[in-house]
Amino acid sequence: MLDQTYDSPKVKTIAGAKADWELVIGLEVHAQISSNAKLFSGASTKFGAEPNSNVAFVDAAMPGMLPVINEYCIEQAVRTGLGLKAQINLVSAFDRKNYFYPDLPQGYQISQLYQPIVGEGEVLVEMGDGTARLVRIERIHMEQDAGKSIHDMDPNMSFVDLNRTGVALMEIVSRPDIRGPEEAAAFVTKLRQILRYLGTCDGNMQNGNMRADVNVSICKPGQYEKYMETQDFSHLGTRCEIKNMNSMRFIQQAIDVEARRQIAIVEAGGTVSQETRLYDPDKGETRSMRSKEEAHDYRYFPDPDLLPLEIEQAWVDDIAASLPELPDDKKARFINDFSLTDYDASVLTADVESAHYYEAVAQGRDGKLAANWVINELFGRLKKEDHDISASPVSPAQLGGIIDLISSQAISGKIAKDLFEIVYTEGGDPAEIVEARGMKQVTDTGAIEAAVDEIIAANPAQVEKAKANPKLAGWFVGQVMKATGGKANPKAVNQIVSAKLGL
Ligand code: ADP
Ligand code: MG
Numbered sequence: 001m002l003d004q005t006y007d008s009p010k011v012k013t014i015a016g017a018k019a020d021w022e023l024v025i026g027l028e029v030h031a032q033i034s035s036n037a038k039l040f041s042g043a044s045t046k047f048g049a050e051p052n053s054n055v056a057f058v059d060a061a062m063p064g065m066l067p068v069i070n071e072y073c074i075e076q077a078v079r080t081g082l083g084l085k086a087q088i089n090l091v092s093a094f095d096r097k098n099y100f101y102p103d104l105p106q107g108y109q110i111s112q113l114y115q116p117i118v119g120e121g122e123v124l125v126e127m128g129d130g131t132a133r134l135v136r137i138e139r140i141h142m143e144q145d146a147g148k149s150i151h152d153m154d155p156n157m158s159f160v161d162l163n164r165t166g167v168a169l170m171e172i173v174s175r176p177d178i179r180g181p182e183e184a185a186a187f188v189t190k191l192r193q194i195l196r197y198l199g200t201c202d203g204n205m206q207n208g209n210m211r212a213d214v215n216v217s218i219c220k221p222g223q224y225e226k227y228m229e230t231q232d233f234s235h236l237g238t239r240c241e242i243k244n245m246n247s248m249r250f251i252q253q254a255i256d257v258e259a260r261r262q263i264a265i266v267e268a269g270g271t272v273s274q275e276t277r278l279y280d281p282d283k284g285e286t287r288s289m290r291s292k293e294e295a296h297d298y299r300y301f302p303d304p305d306l307l308p309l310e311i312e313q314a315w316v317d318d319i320a321a322s323l324p325e326l327p328d329d330k331k332a333r334f335i336n337d338f339s340l341t342d343y344d345a346s347v348l349t350a351d352v353e354s355a356h357y358y359e360a361v362a363q364g365r366d367g368k369l370a371a372n373w374v375i376n377e378l379f380g381r382l383k384k385e386d387h388d389i390s391a392s393p394v395s396p397a398q399l400g401g402i403i404d405l406i407s408s409q410a411i412s413g414k415i416a417k418d419l420f421e422i423v424y425t426e427g428g429d430p431a432e433i434v435e436a437r438g439m440k441q442v443t444d445t446g447a448i449e450a451a452v453d454e455i456i457a458a459n460p461a462q463v464e465k466a467k468a469n470p471k472l473a474g475w476f477v478g479q480v481m482k483a484t485g486g487k488a489n490p491k492a493v494n495q496i497v498s499a500k501l502g503l
Contacts, residue, residue, distance in 0.1 A: 006132035012180025013221070014256075016263040021218045023259050024227075024236055025184050026176035029191060030169050031201040032145065032209040033076045039144055039168035040067030040110065047207055051150075051161040059166040061105035066305050073168040074311065075319060076200045077117050077142050080170055082320050083198045084137050086121025090316070092141075093308040097298040103147035103160050111171075113300045116141035117309065123174075123194070124328055125187045130342065135187055136175035145169050170201070176215065176236065179224075181252035188212055188248060193327050197352050211246045215239045216258045218266065237262070238272040242279050242286055254279035258286045330355055338367025347375055353389045354379075360396035365403055373403055377420055398423050401430035410434060412441050414486050443489045445496065448480065451488070452496050455479045463501065470503045 013020045038045060041056035058065035081088050093115040096108040118140035126132040147165040151158050172191065178184050192203035192210060203210050217237035227235040242258060245251045257279070262272045276295075277286040290296075325333070327349050334345040334355075348358045348371060362370035378399060382392060402419055405411045411419060411434055419439060423430055434440055442448060455476060456463055466472040476497045480488055 006126075007130070009127045009129075009131040009133055009179070009183060011224075012182070014218075014259055014263060016267050018267050020221060021259070021263050022221055022224060023180055023255065024176045024217045024219055024224060024239075025178035025180075025255060026215040026239070027172075027174045027178065027184065027187060028213040028215070028241075029172040029174075029188065030211050030213075031080075031172060031191075031195055031203070033073050033142070033168040033170055034199060034201055035070060035073050035076060035168055037070055037072070038166040039070055039073050039142065041070075041166055043166065045167050047209075049163055051159070051163060054163045055165065059105075059162055061107070067110065067303075069306065069309070070168065073142065074117070074309065076168075077140060077170055078311070078316055078319050079198050079323065080172075080195065080200045081118035081121060081140055082316075082323055083194050083200070083326060084118075084121035084123060084140070084172075086137055086140065087119035088311075088316050089115065089117055089119055090313060091115065091308055091310050092117040094142075094303045094306045095300045096303050097143075097300055099296055099298060101146065101149075102158070103149045103162070103165070105147075105162065105165065109144050109146065110303055110306070111143035111300075112141035114302075115308070123187060123190055125178075125183060125190050126346070127183065127186055128343075128346070133177065133179070133183065135177040138173045138175050140170050140172045143169050143171060176217070176227075176239075181255040184214065184255055185248040185252050188251065190327075193350065197324055197326055199324075205246045205248075208246060211244050212251060214242045214245055214251055214255060214258075216242065216255055216262070217272070218259055218262045237266075238274050240272065240274065240286070241276045243276055243289060245279065250279060250281050253281065253284065254286060257284060261286060324352070334358075334367075338362050338371065340367060340371055344368075344371045344375060347379075351389070357389050357392070357396055361400050361403065365400060366407060369403055369406070370400075373399060373420075377417070381420075381424055393427065394420070394424050398427075398430060405430055405434060409443065409489065410440055412486065412488075412490060414490075415439050415441065418486075439487065441489050442484055442487050443492060445492055448484075448488050448492055448496050449500075451480050451483050452476065452493070452500050455483065456500055466501050466503070470498075470501075473497050473501055473503055476501070 012023050035045060037043065038059065041058045043056040043059055044054045046054060058067055078088055092112055094110050095113045097111045098108040100107060116139045121137035123135045123137060124132055125135050145164045145167040147160055147162040149158055149160055153159055178187055195201040196203050201210060205211065217239040219237045223235045227233065240258060242254045245254060265272055273291060275291040276289045278289050279286050331345045331349045334340050334348060335342065349355045358370065358374050361374055378392065378394060382388065402416055402423065406413060406416050419430055419433060422433055462475060466476065477493050480493045481490065
């Protein structure tokens with residue numbers, strides 16, 4: 001259930017000409033299952049291969065070829081269901097969804113309409129301001145992807161690439177529990193994060209490995225609560241479905257544009273008709289693709305080539321036992337074990353590589369200090385070069401070594417930044433670098449006193465000013481730091497300067 005520490009996020013309302021309107025959104029997310037082979041054939045799923053090089057006879061629908069289910073894909077779908085705290089159906093079945101398209105040689109797509117492999121689950125969607133909403137998952141089913149038609153290679157001909165044909169997809173369907181554009185993006189982000197933790201989908205939206213159909217409707221305040229009480233959809237407005245969105249930014253824009261379109265229609269006395277639409281980011285509008293009347297009649301029927309899929313509870317239990325720690329749990333543990341803020345814990349658990357990196361640095365050290373260094377210095381530096389954590393030239397052991405030198409006061413915070421830059425660009429052991437290059441902090445008060453005396457003696461006018469205005473003592477501290485190449489312990493310098501000036 002929703003953690004008691006979270007308030008619900010505010011529902012997005014749009015002021016129309018006549019009234020305020022609320023948004024209701026449900027998403028159907030298509031996620032390509034991470035697997036080396038396709039759902040019903042042994043052909044490779046490698047992205048970017050030579051066109052039509054990853055096609056088995058069954059993918060090309062050669063006569064007499066039969067599909068053979070890929071057990072690993074089933075395991076991945078089950079793992080996903082478990083990660084979304086969903087019900088796993090021990091019996092599911094495959095259906096044929098019939099339609100004609102040149103990139104679909106079978107003339108049908110194998111899907112799971114009536115008996116999906118995964119039932120109801122949930123996703124906790126956090127909004128970054130301490131609020132969160134629990135979005136219900138209705139179902140997850142497995143299906144085949146289609147091929148790709150290519151129209152821009154020749155002025156007179158179209159081409160077909162069947163490499164994608166038969167690749168395993170999961171369709172993850174949410175309930176209409178999402179209440180605004182930002183929440184929709186946060187939902188997809190969270191879902192992607194969970195799938196990546198699980199290793200069941202790489203979440204790459206640019207490659208089309210994750211894409212969403214976005215259902216949008218509008219209603220008057222109070223209507224949604226009636227729907228929630230009764231689960232009766234007649235309390236909600238008529239929805240339109242915006243197909244195939246593959247960017248977080250466009251998802252948000254499309255929802256806003258579509259909601260405003262519907263408000264204008266309803267306020268002018270019209271009715272929204274249920275249809276499938278496409279979002280045009282250049283024009284900033286959605287356009288009708290097909291109306292409900294034109295909707296395909298897919299003539300679904302159980303696939304006679306495939307027996308119902310029966311799996312055993314013991315197998316499901318084994319998969320459950322092997323699940324990794326998931327983002328919500330990891331975040332809670334980081335807050336608890338390393339005394340992190342909610343924000344820092346979110347940043348550090350955003351992807352599993354960052355979380356592992358941080359944990360290796362923080363283990364046995366000051367967790368907050370480690371978080372500062374990983375987030376501000378390391379992530380900041382990586383971002384400059386557009387690298388992600390897996391490309392970090394600084395290992396957790398090296399960063400830990402820098403932090404140890406700070407904690408033992410061997411180096412100052414300022415020198416630590418210089419040291420970090422050296423380790424980042426040249427590599428090496430931090431302690432050895434500090435030793436070899438004489439970067440150690442000067443805590444020897446005698447040496448600091450000598451430096452302070454020298455500067456006071458050389459600047460009598462500044463001394464008079466500082467005595468009148470103690471704030472100016474900072475100037476002396478700065479001079480001493482400069483004279484010692486930034487190596488003097490700043491705390492000691494402060495104390496000695498104050499004492500010598502008689503402040
Ligand atoms: P279909 O199979 O015709 O696409 P579904 O019942 O599977 O219909 O619903 C598809 C998606 O539409 C789901 O994500 C669901 O949450 C969403 N949805 C249903 N009704 C509404 C509504 N009134 N407003 C917004 N989204 C809705
Ligand atoms: Mg649907």
